[in-house]
Amino acid sequence: MAMLSISRRNLITLGASFFAAGALAGCGDGKAAPGSAGASGKTGSGYKIGVLQLVEHGALDQTNKGFVAALDESGIAYTIDQQNAQNDQSACQTIASKLVNDGDDLIFAIATPAAQAVAGATSDIPVVGSAITDYAASGLVASNEEPGGNVTGSSDLTPVADQIELLRQLLPEAKSVGILYCSAESNSMVQVELAEEVLEAAGIAHERYSVSSSNEIQQMVESMVGKVDAIYAPTDNTIAAGMATVSMVANENKLPVIVGCDTMVEDGGLASYSISYYDLGYKAGEMAVKILTEDANPADMPIEYLSSDECQLIVNQATADALGVDISMLEDAQIV
Known part of the structure:
Protein backbone atom coordinates (compact mmCIF):
# COMPACT_ATOMS: atom_id res chain seq x y z
CA MET A 1 0.00 0.00 0.00
CA ALA A 2 1.39 3.37 -0.97
CA MET A 3 2.20 5.68 1.91
CA LEU A 4 0.24 8.92 1.93
CA SER A 5 2.14 12.08 2.81
CA ILE A 6 1.10 14.69 5.35
CA SER A 7 2.73 18.11 5.17
CA ARG A 8 3.75 19.51 8.49
CA ARG A 9 2.67 22.91 7.19
CA ASN A 10 -0.87 21.57 7.01
CA LEU A 11 -1.04 20.90 10.72
CA ILE A 12 -4.15 22.26 12.34
CA THR A 13 -3.07 25.09 14.57
CA LEU A 14 -4.81 25.68 17.33
CA GLY A 15 1.57 27.41 40.60
CA ALA A 16 0.67 24.12 41.56
CA SER A 17 0.75 22.54 45.00
CA PHE A 18 4.02 20.85 46.02
CA PHE A 19 4.32 17.20 46.94
CA ALA A 20 6.06 16.14 50.13
CA ALA A 21 9.80 15.94 49.66
CA GLY A 22 9.88 12.19 50.03
CA ALA A 23 7.14 11.67 47.44
CA LEU A 24 8.88 13.91 44.94
CA ALA A 25 12.15 12.06 45.40
CA GLY A 26 10.31 8.89 44.47
CA CYS A 27 9.40 10.26 41.03
CA GLY A 28 12.90 9.69 39.65
CA ASP A 29 16.08 7.88 40.42
CA GLY A 30 18.38 10.85 39.85
CA LYS A 31 21.08 8.42 38.71
CA ALA A 32 24.31 9.55 37.13
CA ALA A 33 25.04 8.34 33.63
CA PRO A 34 28.54 9.59 32.87
CA GLY A 35 30.12 9.37 29.45
CA SER A 36 33.64 10.27 28.40
CA ALA A 37 34.02 14.00 27.81
CA GLY A 38 34.29 14.98 24.16
CA ALA A 39 36.61 17.66 22.79
CA SER A 40 34.11 20.41 23.53
CA GLY A 41 32.36 18.73 26.46
CA LYS A 42 32.71 19.48 30.14
CA THR A 43 35.09 17.48 32.28
CA GLY A 44 34.36 15.89 35.64
CA SER A 45 30.69 15.10 36.12
CA GLY A 46 29.93 16.93 32.88
CA TYR A 47 26.63 18.46 31.87
CA LYS A 48 23.62 18.35 34.20
CA ILE A 49 20.56 17.16 32.29
CA GLY A 50 17.07 16.94 33.75
CA VAL A 51 14.38 14.71 32.26
CA LEU A 52 10.65 15.13 32.85
CA GLN A 53 8.54 12.30 31.44
CA LEU A 54 4.78 12.69 31.66
CA VAL A 55 3.83 9.07 32.32
CA GLU A 56 5.10 5.54 31.94
CA HIS A 57 4.00 3.79 28.76
CA GLY A 58 5.86 2.06 25.98
CA ALA A 59 6.16 4.93 23.49
CA LEU A 60 7.41 7.49 26.02
CA ASP A 61 9.76 4.94 27.60
CA GLN A 62 11.28 4.27 24.17
CA THR A 63 11.63 8.02 23.57
CA ASN A 64 13.57 8.31 26.82
CA LYS A 65 15.85 5.39 25.90
CA GLY A 66 16.58 6.85 22.47
CA PHE A 67 17.49 10.22 23.99
CA VAL A 68 19.93 8.66 26.46
CA ALA A 69 21.46 6.52 23.71
CA ALA A 70 22.20 9.63 21.64
CA LEU A 71 23.91 11.25 24.64
CA ASP A 72 26.00 8.14 25.25
CA GLU A 73 27.05 7.78 21.64
CA SER A 74 28.06 11.45 21.45
CA GLY A 75 30.80 10.84 24.01
CA ILE A 76 29.89 13.78 26.26
CA ALA A 77 30.14 13.53 30.03
CA TYR A 78 26.85 14.09 31.81
CA THR A 79 24.70 13.32 34.81
CA ILE A 80 20.98 12.82 34.34
CA ASP A 81 18.07 13.32 36.72
CA GLN A 82 15.15 11.15 35.57
CA GLN A 83 11.73 12.30 36.82
CA ASN A 84 8.26 10.92 36.01
CA ALA A 85 5.06 12.83 36.73
CA GLN A 86 2.75 9.78 36.58
CA ASN A 87 0.34 11.70 34.33
CA ASP A 88 -0.30 14.34 37.02
CA GLN A 89 -0.20 17.95 35.81
CA SER A 90 0.56 19.38 39.25
CA ALA A 91 3.46 16.94 39.53
CA CYS A 92 4.71 18.17 36.14
CA GLN A 93 4.82 21.72 37.44
CA THR A 94 6.48 20.71 40.71
CA ILE A 95 9.16 18.65 38.97
CA ALA A 96 9.73 21.35 36.35
CA SER A 97 10.42 23.87 39.13
CA LYS A 98 12.80 21.43 40.79
CA LEU A 99 14.81 20.88 37.60
CA VAL A 100 15.04 24.64 36.99
CA ASN A 101 16.11 25.32 40.59
CA ASP A 102 18.74 22.60 40.28
CA GLY A 103 20.44 24.69 37.60
CA ASP A 104 20.39 22.03 34.89
CA ASP A 105 22.24 22.79 31.68
CA LEU A 106 19.38 21.38 29.61
CA ILE A 107 15.97 19.83 30.29
CA PHE A 108 14.43 17.07 28.18
CA ALA A 109 10.61 17.07 28.28
CA ILE A 110 8.72 14.00 27.07
CA ALA A 111 5.11 14.70 25.97
CA THR A 112 3.23 17.97 25.62
CA PRO A 113 2.10 18.59 29.24
CA ALA A 114 5.65 17.97 30.47
CA ALA A 115 7.08 20.43 27.95
CA GLN A 116 4.43 23.04 28.78
CA ALA A 117 5.30 22.77 32.47
CA VAL A 118 9.03 23.17 31.84
CA ALA A 119 8.55 26.01 29.35
CA GLY A 120 6.41 27.77 31.94
CA ALA A 121 9.14 27.39 34.56
CA THR A 122 12.09 28.79 32.58
CA SER A 123 12.82 30.98 29.60
CA ASP A 124 16.59 30.64 30.02
CA ILE A 125 17.49 26.95 30.27
CA PRO A 126 17.39 25.17 26.88
CA VAL A 127 14.43 22.78 26.65
CA VAL A 128 14.33 19.92 24.14
CA GLY A 129 11.00 18.16 23.77
CA SER A 130 9.84 14.94 22.15
CA ALA A 131 6.65 12.89 21.75
CA ILE A 132 4.90 16.20 20.99
CA THR A 133 2.79 16.50 17.83
CA ASP A 134 2.56 20.24 17.20
CA TYR A 135 4.78 22.58 19.21
CA ALA A 136 3.24 25.75 17.79
CA ALA A 137 -0.35 24.67 18.42
CA SER A 138 0.64 23.78 21.98
CA GLY A 139 2.04 27.26 22.61
CA LEU A 140 5.60 26.00 23.05
CA VAL A 141 7.17 27.86 20.10
CA ALA A 142 6.38 30.82 17.88
CA SER A 143 6.36 28.52 14.85
CA ASN A 144 7.55 24.99 14.11
CA GLU A 145 9.97 26.32 11.50
CA GLU A 146 11.38 29.14 13.67
CA PRO A 147 10.82 28.36 17.38
CA GLY A 148 12.10 31.74 18.54
CA GLY A 149 12.63 30.89 22.23
CA ASN A 150 14.35 28.34 24.45
CA VAL A 151 12.28 25.34 23.29
CA THR A 152 12.83 23.00 20.35
CA GLY A 153 12.65 19.25 19.77
CA SER A 154 11.29 16.39 17.68
CA SER A 155 7.66 15.85 16.69
CA ASP A 156 5.74 12.58 16.81
CA LEU A 157 3.33 13.58 14.05
CA THR A 158 2.22 10.23 12.69
CA PRO A 159 0.94 9.41 9.18
CA VAL A 160 -2.72 9.72 10.14
CA ALA A 161 -3.93 9.40 6.54
CA ASP A 162 -2.02 6.14 6.12
CA GLN A 163 -3.47 4.81 9.36
CA ILE A 164 -7.01 5.52 8.15
CA GLU A 165 -6.18 3.94 4.79
CA LEU A 166 -4.95 0.89 6.70
CA LEU A 167 -8.29 0.77 8.51
CA ARG A 168 -10.08 0.83 5.16
CA GLN A 169 -7.88 -1.94 3.78
CA LEU A 170 -8.27 -4.28 6.75
CA LEU A 171 -11.93 -3.42 7.41
CA PRO A 172 -13.50 -2.67 4.01
CA GLU A 173 -17.02 -3.12 5.40
CA ALA A 174 -16.57 -0.50 8.13
CA LYS A 175 -19.15 2.27 7.72
CA SER A 176 -18.58 4.17 10.97
CA VAL A 177 -15.50 4.89 13.09
CA GLY A 178 -15.27 6.06 16.69
CA ILE A 179 -12.29 8.30 17.46
CA LEU A 180 -11.04 7.68 20.99
CA TYR A 181 -8.85 10.29 22.70
CA CYS A 182 -8.32 12.32 25.86
CA SER A 183 -9.83 15.81 25.80
CA ALA A 184 -7.11 17.09 28.14
CA GLU A 185 -4.35 16.59 25.56
CA SER A 186 -4.13 19.41 23.05
CA ASN A 187 -1.99 17.54 20.55
CA SER A 188 -4.53 14.72 20.36
CA MET A 189 -6.92 17.21 18.79
CA VAL A 190 -4.47 17.78 15.93
CA GLN A 191 -4.62 14.09 15.07
CA VAL A 192 -8.37 13.84 15.66
CA GLU A 193 -9.05 16.63 13.20
CA LEU A 194 -6.67 15.18 10.62
CA ALA A 195 -8.41 11.80 10.95
CA GLU A 196 -11.82 13.43 10.55
CA GLU A 197 -10.70 15.10 7.33
CA VAL A 198 -9.56 11.79 5.85
CA LEU A 199 -12.66 9.89 6.99
CA GLU A 200 -14.89 12.65 5.63
CA ALA A 201 -13.17 12.47 2.24
CA ALA A 202 -13.61 8.69 2.21
CA GLY A 203 -17.31 8.96 3.00
CA ILE A 204 -16.97 7.12 6.33
CA ALA A 205 -19.12 8.27 9.25
CA HIS A 206 -17.22 9.19 12.39
CA GLU A 207 -17.88 10.31 15.94
CA ARG A 208 -15.65 11.57 18.75
CA TYR A 209 -15.45 9.65 22.02
CA SER A 210 -13.35 11.60 24.52
CA VAL A 211 -12.30 10.86 28.08
CA SER A 212 -10.88 13.28 30.62
CA SER A 213 -8.89 10.68 32.53
CA SER A 214 -7.88 7.03 32.44
CA ASN A 215 -10.70 6.17 34.85
CA GLU A 216 -13.23 6.76 32.06
CA ILE A 217 -11.64 4.55 29.41
CA GLN A 218 -13.43 1.28 30.06
CA GLN A 219 -16.90 2.85 30.23
CA MET A 220 -16.24 4.91 27.11
CA PRO A 256 -11.14 -3.57 15.80
CA VAL A 257 -8.85 -0.76 16.99
CA ILE A 258 -6.43 0.95 14.60
CA VAL A 259 -3.90 2.85 16.68
CA GLY A 260 -1.30 5.58 16.40
CA CYS A 261 1.90 3.77 17.38
CA ASP A 262 3.64 0.42 17.63
CA THR A 263 3.50 0.04 21.42
CA MET A 264 -0.28 0.41 21.30
CA VAL A 265 -0.36 -2.51 18.85
CA GLU A 266 1.82 -4.52 21.21
CA ASP A 267 -0.72 -3.78 23.95
CA GLY A 268 -3.59 -5.27 21.96
CA GLY A 269 -4.45 -2.84 19.16
CA LEU A 270 -4.99 -4.41 15.73
CA ALA A 271 -2.54 -2.48 13.56
CA SER A 272 -0.74 0.79 12.86
CA TYR A 273 1.61 2.62 10.59
CA SER A 274 3.98 3.81 13.29
CA ILE A 275 7.02 5.96 13.71
CA SER A 276 9.78 4.66 15.99
CA TYR A 277 9.65 6.47 19.31
CA TYR A 278 13.19 5.30 20.03
CA ASP A 279 14.36 7.04 16.84
CA LEU A 280 12.31 10.08 17.82
CA GLY A 281 14.08 10.28 21.18
CA TYR A 282 17.44 9.71 19.52
CA LYS A 283 16.82 12.65 17.20
CA ALA A 284 15.99 14.82 20.23
CA GLY A 285 19.20 13.63 21.90
CA GLU A 286 21.23 14.69 18.88
CA MET A 287 19.63 18.12 19.08
CA ALA A 288 20.50 18.33 22.78
CA VAL A 289 24.14 17.48 22.09
CA LYS A 290 24.34 20.28 19.51
CA ILE A 291 22.94 22.75 22.05
CA LEU A 292 25.35 21.63 24.77
CA THR A 293 28.54 21.26 22.74
CA GLU A 294 28.13 23.47 19.67
CA ASP A 295 26.30 26.44 21.18
CA ALA A 296 23.32 25.77 18.94
CA ASN A 297 20.40 28.05 19.82
CA PRO A 298 16.97 26.41 20.28
CA ALA A 299 15.40 29.57 18.87
CA ASP A 300 17.00 28.82 15.50
CA MET A 301 16.47 25.03 15.47
CA PRO A 302 13.31 23.99 13.57
CA ILE A 303 11.19 21.21 14.99
CA GLU A 304 12.41 17.94 13.49
CA TYR A 305 10.27 15.12 12.11
CA LEU A 306 10.71 11.49 11.14
CA SER A 307 9.97 10.86 7.46
CA SER A 308 7.19 8.61 6.19
CA ASP A 309 9.90 6.26 4.92
CA GLU A 310 10.86 5.63 8.54
CA CYS A 311 7.38 4.36 9.44
CA GLN A 312 6.73 0.68 10.10
CA LEU A 313 3.57 -1.29 9.38
CA ILE A 314 2.89 -3.37 12.50
CA VAL A 315 0.09 -5.87 13.20
CA ASN A 316 -0.93 -7.86 16.27
CA GLN A 317 -1.47 -11.46 15.14
CA ALA A 318 -3.34 -12.56 18.28
CA THR A 319 -5.73 -9.62 18.00
CA ALA A 320 -6.32 -10.28 14.30
CA ASP A 321 -7.09 -13.93 15.06
CA ALA A 322 -9.47 -12.98 17.89
CA LEU A 323 -11.31 -10.55 15.63
CA GLY A 324 -11.27 -12.78 12.57
CA VAL A 325 -9.49 -10.14 10.49
CA ASP A 326 -7.49 -11.34 7.48
CA ILE A 327 -4.03 -9.75 7.49
CA SER A 328 -2.53 -11.92 4.73
CA MET A 329 -2.44 -9.00 2.28
CA LEU A 330 -0.02 -7.08 4.50
CA GLU A 331 3.14 -8.70 3.17
CA ASP A 332 5.60 -6.18 4.62
CA ALA A 333 4.06 -6.00 8.07
CA GLN A 334 5.94 -6.60 11.29
CA ILE A 335 3.93 -9.18 13.22
CA VAL A 336 3.81 -9.03 17.03
Whole structure:
Protein backbone atom coordinates (compact mmCIF):
# COMPACT_ATOMS: atom_id res chain seq x y z
CA MET A 1 0.00 0.00 0.00
CA ALA A 2 1.39 3.37 -0.97
CA MET A 3 2.20 5.68 1.91
CA LEU A 4 0.24 8.92 1.93
CA SER A 5 2.14 12.08 2.81
CA ILE A 6 1.10 14.69 5.35
CA SER A 7 2.73 18.11 5.17
CA ARG A 8 3.75 19.51 8.49
CA ARG A 9 2.67 22.91 7.19
CA ASN A 10 -0.87 21.57 7.01
CA LEU A 11 -1.04 20.90 10.72
CA ILE A 12 -4.15 22.26 12.34
CA THR A 13 -3.07 25.09 14.57
CA LEU A 14 -4.81 25.68 17.33
CA GLY A 15 1.57 27.41 40.60
CA ALA A 16 0.67 24.12 41.56
CA SER A 17 0.75 22.54 45.00
CA PHE A 18 4.02 20.85 46.02
CA PHE A 19 4.32 17.20 46.94
CA ALA A 20 6.06 16.14 50.13
CA ALA A 21 9.80 15.94 49.66
CA GLY A 22 9.88 12.19 50.03
CA ALA A 23 7.14 11.67 47.44
CA LEU A 24 8.88 13.91 44.94
CA ALA A 25 12.15 12.06 45.40
CA GLY A 26 10.31 8.89 44.47
CA CYS A 27 9.40 10.26 41.03
CA GLY A 28 12.90 9.69 39.65
CA ASP A 29 16.08 7.88 40.42
CA GLY A 30 18.38 10.85 39.85
CA LYS A 31 21.08 8.42 38.71
CA ALA A 32 24.31 9.55 37.13
CA ALA A 33 25.04 8.34 33.63
CA PRO A 34 28.54 9.59 32.87
CA GLY A 35 30.12 9.37 29.45
CA SER A 36 33.64 10.27 28.40
CA ALA A 37 34.02 14.00 27.81
CA GLY A 38 34.29 14.98 24.16
CA ALA A 39 36.61 17.66 22.79
CA SER A 40 34.11 20.41 23.53
CA GLY A 41 32.36 18.73 26.46
CA LYS A 42 32.71 19.48 30.14
CA THR A 43 35.09 17.48 32.28
CA GLY A 44 34.36 15.89 35.64
CA SER A 45 30.69 15.10 36.12
CA GLY A 46 29.93 16.93 32.88
CA TYR A 47 26.63 18.46 31.87
CA LYS A 48 23.62 18.35 34.20
CA ILE A 49 20.56 17.16 32.29
CA GLY A 50 17.07 16.94 33.75
CA VAL A 51 14.38 14.71 32.26
CA LEU A 52 10.65 15.13 32.85
CA GLN A 53 8.54 12.30 31.44
CA LEU A 54 4.78 12.69 31.66
CA VAL A 55 3.83 9.07 32.32
CA GLU A 56 5.10 5.54 31.94
CA HIS A 57 4.00 3.79 28.76
CA GLY A 58 5.86 2.06 25.98
CA ALA A 59 6.16 4.93 23.49
CA LEU A 60 7.41 7.49 26.02
CA ASP A 61 9.76 4.94 27.60
CA GLN A 62 11.28 4.27 24.17
CA THR A 63 11.63 8.02 23.57
CA ASN A 64 13.57 8.31 26.82
CA LYS A 65 15.85 5.39 25.90
CA GLY A 66 16.58 6.85 22.47
CA PHE A 67 17.49 10.22 23.99
CA VAL A 68 19.93 8.66 26.46
CA ALA A 69 21.46 6.52 23.71
CA ALA A 70 22.20 9.63 21.64
CA LEU A 71 23.91 11.25 24.64
CA ASP A 72 26.00 8.14 25.25
CA GLU A 73 27.05 7.78 21.64
CA SER A 74 28.06 11.45 21.45
CA GLY A 75 30.80 10.84 24.01
CA ILE A 76 29.89 13.78 26.26
CA ALA A 77 30.14 13.53 30.03
CA TYR A 78 26.85 14.09 31.81
CA THR A 79 24.70 13.32 34.81
CA ILE A 80 20.98 12.82 34.34
CA ASP A 81 18.07 13.32 36.72
CA GLN A 82 15.15 11.15 35.57
CA GLN A 83 11.73 12.30 36.82
CA ASN A 84 8.26 10.92 36.01
CA ALA A 85 5.06 12.83 36.73
CA GLN A 86 2.75 9.78 36.58
CA ASN A 87 0.34 11.70 34.33
CA ASP A 88 -0.30 14.34 37.02
CA GLN A 89 -0.20 17.95 35.81
CA SER A 90 0.56 19.38 39.25
CA ALA A 91 3.46 16.94 39.53
CA CYS A 92 4.71 18.17 36.14
CA GLN A 93 4.82 21.72 37.44
CA THR A 94 6.48 20.71 40.71
CA ILE A 95 9.16 18.65 38.97
CA ALA A 96 9.73 21.35 36.35
CA SER A 97 10.42 23.87 39.13
CA LYS A 98 12.80 21.43 40.79
CA LEU A 99 14.81 20.88 37.60
CA VAL A 100 15.04 24.64 36.99
CA ASN A 101 16.11 25.32 40.59
CA ASP A 102 18.74 22.60 40.28
CA GLY A 103 20.44 24.69 37.60
CA ASP A 104 20.39 22.03 34.89
CA ASP A 105 22.24 22.79 31.68
CA LEU A 106 19.38 21.38 29.61
CA ILE A 107 15.97 19.83 30.29
CA PHE A 108 14.43 17.07 28.18
CA ALA A 109 10.61 17.07 28.28
CA ILE A 110 8.72 14.00 27.07
CA ALA A 111 5.11 14.70 25.97
CA THR A 112 3.23 17.97 25.62
CA PRO A 113 2.10 18.59 29.24
CA ALA A 114 5.65 17.97 30.47
CA ALA A 115 7.08 20.43 27.95
CA GLN A 116 4.43 23.04 28.78
CA ALA A 117 5.30 22.77 32.47
CA VAL A 118 9.03 23.17 31.84
CA ALA A 119 8.55 26.01 29.35
CA GLY A 120 6.41 27.77 31.94
CA ALA A 121 9.14 27.39 34.56
CA THR A 122 12.09 28.79 32.58
CA SER A 123 12.82 30.98 29.60
CA ASP A 124 16.59 30.64 30.02
CA ILE A 125 17.49 26.95 30.27
CA PRO A 126 17.39 25.17 26.88
CA VAL A 127 14.43 22.78 26.65
CA VAL A 128 14.33 19.92 24.14
CA GLY A 129 11.00 18.16 23.77
CA SER A 130 9.84 14.94 22.15
CA ALA A 131 6.65 12.89 21.75
CA ILE A 132 4.90 16.20 20.99
CA THR A 133 2.79 16.50 17.83
CA ASP A 134 2.56 20.24 17.20
CA TYR A 135 4.78 22.58 19.21
CA ALA A 136 3.24 25.75 17.79
CA ALA A 137 -0.35 24.67 18.42
CA SER A 138 0.64 23.78 21.98
CA GLY A 139 2.04 27.26 22.61
CA LEU A 140 5.60 26.00 23.05
CA VAL A 141 7.17 27.86 20.10
CA ALA A 142 6.38 30.82 17.88
CA SER A 143 6.36 28.52 14.85
CA ASN A 144 7.55 24.99 14.11
CA GLU A 145 9.97 26.32 11.50
CA GLU A 146 11.38 29.14 13.67
CA PRO A 147 10.82 28.36 17.38
CA GLY A 148 12.10 31.74 18.54
CA GLY A 149 12.63 30.89 22.23
CA ASN A 150 14.35 28.34 24.45
CA VAL A 151 12.28 25.34 23.29
CA THR A 152 12.83 23.00 20.35
CA GLY A 153 12.65 19.25 19.77
CA SER A 154 11.29 16.39 17.68
CA SER A 155 7.66 15.85 16.69
CA ASP A 156 5.74 12.58 16.81
CA LEU A 157 3.33 13.58 14.05
CA THR A 158 2.22 10.23 12.69
CA PRO A 159 0.94 9.41 9.18
CA VAL A 160 -2.72 9.72 10.14
CA ALA A 161 -3.93 9.40 6.54
CA ASP A 162 -2.02 6.14 6.12
CA GLN A 163 -3.47 4.81 9.36
CA ILE A 164 -7.01 5.52 8.15
CA GLU A 165 -6.18 3.94 4.79
CA LEU A 166 -4.95 0.89 6.70
CA LEU A 167 -8.29 0.77 8.51
CA ARG A 168 -10.08 0.83 5.16
CA GLN A 169 -7.88 -1.94 3.78
CA LEU A 170 -8.27 -4.28 6.75
CA LEU A 171 -11.93 -3.42 7.41
CA PRO A 172 -13.50 -2.67 4.01
CA GLU A 173 -17.02 -3.12 5.40
CA ALA A 174 -16.57 -0.50 8.13
CA LYS A 175 -19.15 2.27 7.72
CA SER A 176 -18.58 4.17 10.97
CA VAL A 177 -15.50 4.89 13.09
CA GLY A 178 -15.27 6.06 16.69
CA ILE A 179 -12.29 8.30 17.46
CA LEU A 180 -11.04 7.68 20.99
CA TYR A 181 -8.85 10.29 22.70
CA CYS A 182 -8.32 12.32 25.86
CA SER A 183 -9.83 15.81 25.80
CA ALA A 184 -7.11 17.09 28.14
CA GLU A 185 -4.35 16.59 25.56
CA SER A 186 -4.13 19.41 23.05
CA ASN A 187 -1.99 17.54 20.55
CA SER A 188 -4.53 14.72 20.36
CA MET A 189 -6.92 17.21 18.79
CA VAL A 190 -4.47 17.78 15.93
CA GLN A 191 -4.62 14.09 15.07
CA VAL A 192 -8.37 13.84 15.66
CA GLU A 193 -9.05 16.63 13.20
CA LEU A 194 -6.67 15.18 10.62
CA ALA A 195 -8.41 11.80 10.95
CA GLU A 196 -11.82 13.43 10.55
CA GLU A 197 -10.70 15.10 7.33
CA VAL A 198 -9.56 11.79 5.85
CA LEU A 199 -12.66 9.89 6.99
CA GLU A 200 -14.89 12.65 5.63
CA ALA A 201 -13.17 12.47 2.24
CA ALA A 202 -13.61 8.69 2.21
CA GLY A 203 -17.31 8.96 3.00
CA ILE A 204 -16.97 7.12 6.33
CA ALA A 205 -19.12 8.27 9.25
CA HIS A 206 -17.22 9.19 12.39
CA GLU A 207 -17.88 10.31 15.94
CA ARG A 208 -15.65 11.57 18.75
CA TYR A 209 -15.45 9.65 22.02
CA SER A 210 -13.35 11.60 24.52
CA VAL A 211 -12.30 10.86 28.08
CA SER A 212 -10.88 13.28 30.62
CA SER A 213 -8.89 10.68 32.53
CA SER A 214 -7.88 7.03 32.44
CA ASN A 215 -10.70 6.17 34.85
CA GLU A 216 -13.23 6.76 32.06
CA ILE A 217 -11.64 4.55 29.41
CA GLN A 218 -13.43 1.28 30.06
CA GLN A 219 -16.90 2.85 30.23
CA MET A 220 -16.24 4.91 27.11
CA VAL A 221 -15.11 1.92 25.04
CA GLU A 222 -18.09 -0.07 26.26
CA SER A 223 -20.36 2.77 25.11
CA MET A 224 -18.97 2.41 21.57
CA VAL A 225 -20.02 -1.22 21.21
CA GLY A 226 -22.85 -1.52 18.70
CA LYS A 227 -22.50 2.10 17.61
CA VAL A 228 -19.34 1.97 15.47
CA ASP A 229 -17.66 -0.64 13.29
CA ALA A 230 -14.10 0.26 14.30
CA ILE A 231 -12.11 2.51 16.62
CA TYR A 232 -9.28 4.87 15.73
CA ALA A 233 -7.02 5.83 18.65
CA PRO A 234 -4.25 8.34 17.85
CA THR A 235 -1.00 8.71 19.79
CA ASP A 236 -2.69 9.98 22.93
CA ASN A 237 -0.77 9.48 26.19
CA THR A 238 -3.82 8.69 28.33
CA ILE A 239 -5.17 6.17 25.83
CA ALA A 240 -1.72 4.67 25.22
CA ALA A 241 -1.17 4.20 28.95
CA GLY A 242 -4.60 2.55 29.20
CA MET A 243 -4.36 0.53 25.99
CA ALA A 244 -4.64 -2.78 27.84
CA THR A 245 -8.11 -1.72 28.98
CA VAL A 246 -9.09 -0.48 25.52
CA SER A 247 -8.06 -3.72 23.84
CA MET A 248 -9.65 -5.91 26.52
CA VAL A 249 -13.08 -4.38 26.00
CA ALA A 250 -12.80 -3.87 22.24
CA ASN A 251 -11.46 -7.32 21.41
CA GLU A 252 -14.06 -9.05 23.59
CA ASN A 253 -16.73 -7.24 21.59
CA LYS A 254 -15.13 -7.86 18.16
CA LEU A 255 -14.41 -4.16 17.72
CA PRO A 256 -11.14 -3.57 15.80
CA VAL A 257 -8.85 -0.76 16.99
CA ILE A 258 -6.43 0.95 14.60
CA VAL A 259 -3.90 2.85 16.68
CA GLY A 260 -1.30 5.58 16.40
CA CYS A 261 1.90 3.77 17.38
CA ASP A 262 3.64 0.42 17.63
CA THR A 263 3.50 0.04 21.42
CA MET A 264 -0.28 0.41 21.30
CA VAL A 265 -0.36 -2.51 18.85
CA GLU A 266 1.82 -4.52 21.21
CA ASP A 267 -0.72 -3.78 23.95
CA GLY A 268 -3.59 -5.27 21.96
CA GLY A 269 -4.45 -2.84 19.16
CA LEU A 270 -4.99 -4.41 15.73
CA ALA A 271 -2.54 -2.48 13.56
CA SER A 272 -0.74 0.79 12.86
CA TYR A 273 1.61 2.62 10.59
CA SER A 274 3.98 3.81 13.29
CA ILE A 275 7.02 5.96 13.71
CA SER A 276 9.78 4.66 15.99
CA TYR A 277 9.65 6.47 19.31
CA TYR A 278 13.19 5.30 20.03
CA ASP A 279 14.36 7.04 16.84
CA LEU A 280 12.31 10.08 17.82
CA GLY A 281 14.08 10.28 21.18
CA TYR A 282 17.44 9.71 19.52
CA LYS A 283 16.82 12.65 17.20
CA ALA A 284 15.99 14.82 20.23
CA GLY A 285 19.20 13.63 21.90
CA GLU A 286 21.23 14.69 18.88
CA MET A 287 19.63 18.12 19.08
CA ALA A 288 20.50 18.33 22.78
CA VAL A 289 24.14 17.48 22.09
CA LYS A 290 24.34 20.28 19.51
CA ILE A 291 22.94 22.75 22.05
CA LEU A 292 25.35 21.63 24.77
CA THR A 293 28.54 21.26 22.74
CA GLU A 294 28.13 23.47 19.67
CA ASP A 295 26.30 26.44 21.18
CA ALA A 296 23.32 25.77 18.94
CA ASN A 297 20.40 28.05 19.82
CA PRO A 298 16.97 26.41 20.28
CA ALA A 299 15.40 29.57 18.87
CA ASP A 300 17.00 28.82 15.50
CA MET A 301 16.47 25.03 15.47
CA PRO A 302 13.31 23.99 13.57
CA ILE A 303 11.19 21.21 14.99
CA GLU A 304 12.41 17.94 13.49
CA TYR A 305 10.27 15.12 12.11
CA LEU A 306 10.71 11.49 11.14
CA SER A 307 9.97 10.86 7.46
CA SER A 308 7.19 8.61 6.19
CA ASP A 309 9.90 6.26 4.92
CA GLU A 310 10.86 5.63 8.54
CA CYS A 311 7.38 4.36 9.44
CA GLN A 312 6.73 0.68 10.10
CA LEU A 313 3.57 -1.29 9.38
CA ILE A 314 2.89 -3.37 12.50
CA VAL A 315 0.09 -5.87 13.20
CA ASN A 316 -0.93 -7.86 16.27
CA GLN A 317 -1.47 -11.46 15.14
CA ALA A 318 -3.34 -12.56 18.28
CA THR A 319 -5.73 -9.62 18.00
CA ALA A 320 -6.32 -10.28 14.30
CA ASP A 321 -7.09 -13.93 15.06
CA ALA A 322 -9.47 -12.98 17.89
CA LEU A 323 -11.31 -10.55 15.63
CA GLY A 324 -11.27 -12.78 12.57
CA VAL A 325 -9.49 -10.14 10.49
CA ASP A 326 -7.49 -11.34 7.48
CA ILE A 327 -4.03 -9.75 7.49
CA SER A 328 -2.53 -11.92 4.73
CA MET A 329 -2.44 -9.00 2.28
CA LEU A 330 -0.02 -7.08 4.50
CA GLU A 331 3.14 -8.70 3.17
CA ASP A 332 5.60 -6.18 4.62
CA ALA A 333 4.06 -6.00 8.07
CA GLN A 334 5.94 -6.60 11.29
CA ILE A 335 3.93 -9.18 13.22
CA VAL A 336 3.81 -9.03 17.03
